[in-house]
Amino acid sequence: MHLSEFKKPQDIYVVINYLKGIDKKINIMEVCGTHTMAIAKSGIKSLLPPNIKLISGPGCPVCVTPSEEIDAVLELCKNNKNLIITTYGDMIKVPGSKPNESLERLKAQGQDVRIVYSALDAVDIAKENKEKDIVFLGIGFETTTPGTILALEEAINQKINNFYIYSMHKLVEPALRALLEQPDFDIDAFLCPGHVGAVIGEEGFEFLVKEYNKPSVICGFEAGDILIAIYKIVNQILNNRVELENEYKRVVKKEGNKIIKNKVETYFKVSDDLWRGLGLIQNSGLKLKDEFKEYDASKKFNITLKQSNINSACKCGDVIKGKIEPTICPLFGKVCTPENPVGPCMVSSEGACAAYYKYLVF
Template structure:
């Protein structure tokens, strides 16, 4: 049975590739805006399988990678404070700030804990009432609902030694910026399946309607991505520009109304700074006033940092799809997963890390 299934999958992949070959008679550039797609494309060597006329480039789809240097230095400043337990997901540990990272701070005595969910962070606060537990809130709409629930739980239970430093970002505003970037030539987008499972497709339909940039919300298997490319090429062939869903087993047109309700209850849109891109209005999520007791930025009166980007690091250009990771002079020489210079090499979903691990020659 497994052999039969594998044969069926290979046949389907061959069919998709044949249709792509037939439809891609002229150049077609597609940007994926999800780090998981970036990894899947590199891991499955999809760039190498596609005809030269189909060009895949990576966008700002990894939340760790787009976190601005100033925000990194800000949370490092907080983590170094006495009586603070910093709770974070593991991919933040080695993200470099101007001088240090969380791993170095932990070696110097800071209390930094890796957690797997916001519920783990809440439990730390329950068990360490004499400490301030701060969860580093980094992520797109996919993970925000769980953070919102943790804040509502902390408020309901009166857990006053728990707080969140919100550095969350939302996808639609950066898509608009990419669509308006005169230097970026992109014909279509692979839209993020998990983000759209929360927000639905209405918030990104403007890409097709206002800018003529079709998109397909796709899953994360190789066949998902190949089918999505076929769907985008069919749109071009038929003269259409729409937002379609390939990932129907998870993403619905309306998204997840209950998850959106929690987000809107706890968070409000604010401007946010994106690494290599700059300030984008309404692209961040700030904690609403009624939850201000659990807002780490206010609770600790955190200063605003104005940090410079690391000299030579071209993460910003990678995130904007202007270069491939291999075109950065630091790539695989001075910047590796063991000694990362920029966040795109640190995160498991970073473009540079994906290229380093799976596809160093892609894009050369």
């Protein structure tokens, strides 16, 4: 079924009525933050019976970036006056382990921190500010890595020698494996992110079915896409099927995007990486290969991670792991709000706490 066909209200009613009649308990994890926001915004949760639960997963880039990384970036910013930090918008509000420190606050105190809409903008800033060092904070999953690669290629081709990348890029598969290996993990099926699928392909999610026996559907981001995917998951479970289905065939191919996959292999090496809530996960991050160390901010500025202690009342780790809903966190909506976020899940436009705050609770 194509999305345009599914936009007919009468078809949506059919699916909603079907789902409302299901009394089996089914926990579905939506892996990515874009789905979390789309689900909250469209009111899909309120259309489902209480026994079909949608639970947010570890797919919000800002949320999974650990406080140790945030602290390291803040230190870098404070200690280098000749620096311009460039980053996507959500990152600047994330507090480090000290509650009153963030890139936004450093910017207010006079540090040069700039929001960019693409990594290429950071290269332009480097061209315009040759006397300064420009650091681009590379965060996100398979979907944002290509933008960082474009910027790196531009810097190489144009022989720009004041542009550096601090790569905190992460991979979806190792995080899902880490979650699935947890003894109390209580998820029956997965709604897989279509944009990640566009890069890694259907084959990138096959392990969920083959190794972990979890029905999974790759899904787009319209409300219609998400409803179809939930319907397909429920249908599999009721009929004792365990399959990987691709609801987003208009974008996601079996093998994904080979050009991007090859470029990632060219520029990055897979490394162990630290995740908020999930700890150190083997082979879960992307760092620049040694051949490109002259563009690597971690080498240029000798960035090292130090252990950090976050507010113990913040439950972002449990939210990221799908163990609790945001409203269970004692700080939600009281101490922690979008204006005064305590944890990254309230900051990010893809964070579960922000989605609950904006669309489901207040």
